[in-house]
Amino acid sequence: MGQRIDRVGLSWSLGVAALVIIAFAVGFLWMPGAQAGGAPSLWSALCRAAGITAASGAPAAPLGAAAIPSEVIWTPTTERLIVAGDAARGSALAATCAGCHGANGIGASDQFPDLAAQPAAALYKQLSDFHSGKRVSPIMQGFAATLTEQQMADLAAHFATLPAPAARAGEPPRLVTVGDPARGLVACAACHGPMGHKLGAPELAGQKAAYIQAQLEAFAAGTRRNDINQQMRAIAHELRAEEVSALAQYYGGAAKPASPPQGAASAAQTSADTRH
Numbered sequence: 001m002g003q004r005i006d007r008v009g010l011s012w013s014l015g016v017a018a019l020v021i022i023a024f025a026v027g028f029l030w031m032p033g034a035q036a037g038g039a040p041s042l043w044s045a046l047c048r049a050a051g052i053t054a055a056s057g058a059p060a061a062p063l064g065a066a067a068i069p070s071e072v073i074w075t076p077t078t079e080r081l082i083v084a085g086d087a088a089r090g091s092a093l094a095a096t097c098a099g100c101h102g103a104n105g106i107g108a109s110d111q112f113p114d115l116a117a118q119p120a121a122a123l124y125k126q127l128s129d130f131h132s133g134k135r136v137s138p139i140m141q142g143f144a145a146t147l148t149e150q151q152m153a154d155l156a157a158h159f160a161t162l163p164a165p166a167a168r169a170g171e172p173p174r175l176v177t178v179g180d181p182a183r184g185l186v187a188c189a190a191c192h193g194p195m196g197h198k199l200g201a202p203e204l205a206g207q208k209a210a211y212i213q214a215q216l217e218a219f220a221a222g223t224r225r226n227d228i229n230q231q232m233r234a235i236a237h238e239l240r241a242e243e244v245s246a247l248a249q250y251y252g253g254a255a256k257p258a259s260p261p262q263g264a265a266s267a268a269q270t271s272a273d274t275r276h
Contacts, residue, residue: 090158165206
């Protein structure tokens with residue numbers, strides 16, 4: 001009787017082992033090979049089943065210079081340079097900026113962003129990206145090409161010290177405060193304030209609605225690609241058209257920028273008309 005039970009147990013164990021082997025062969029060898037369009041080796045089949053392709057298993061090729069989104073690296077040296085920016089020297093340099101961005105960092109045209117009270121790190125990064133060609137703009141690239149790192153830091157310090165546009169009111173969209181975890185979208189406020197702030201991220205409150213919308217659309221289309229780690233391109237690509245519009249209107253639609261000094265607005269507009 002005992003021998004019979006042992007034989008039954010052995011047969012059952014062998015049957016289970018056979019099923020496991022068949023399932024392994026089908027799931028890890030035949031199916032990956034069928035999906036890849038050929039019969040793979042055992043090693044390549046195991047790698048593919050684990051999510052490792054021949055390309056991903058090999059050492060990654062170095063990124064081409066054109067594919068690197070920004071030459072700015074947030075090292076202690078870079079941060080010290082930005083902190084040491086001289087607002088007085090930057091004020092003299094900023095005379096050239098008034099035509100588009102206003103004498104007080106708040107321009108009259110929706111085509112150009114307001115720079116007043118933006119974080120110095122965010123301003124420095126954008127100037128550096130224009131300087132290196134990582135962010136494309138015929139006007140800004142031409143202007144930034146002549147700037148030294150110190151001058152970029154000085155300009156950033158100048159605009160960072162200017163009074164901010166008037167605060168806005170209104171109920172924020174859920175994307176601002178909560179995001180959309182189901183789509184992997186973090187809340188805007190986690191990087192752009194007030195919930196948190198990522199180094200180099202601009203303030204959005206009070207920025208022009210048309211400008212915000214244009215930048216989100218550019219990130220989504222990939223025509224603007226100076227976002228380190230591609231976070232903005234990934235987020236903007238997931239946004240629906242109505243969400244882009246809602247975010248732009250929330251951040252900038254109801255903002256009332258502070259009025260520039262008498263005569264400055266007309267002078268800035270005259271300069272802008274001449275240049276553009």
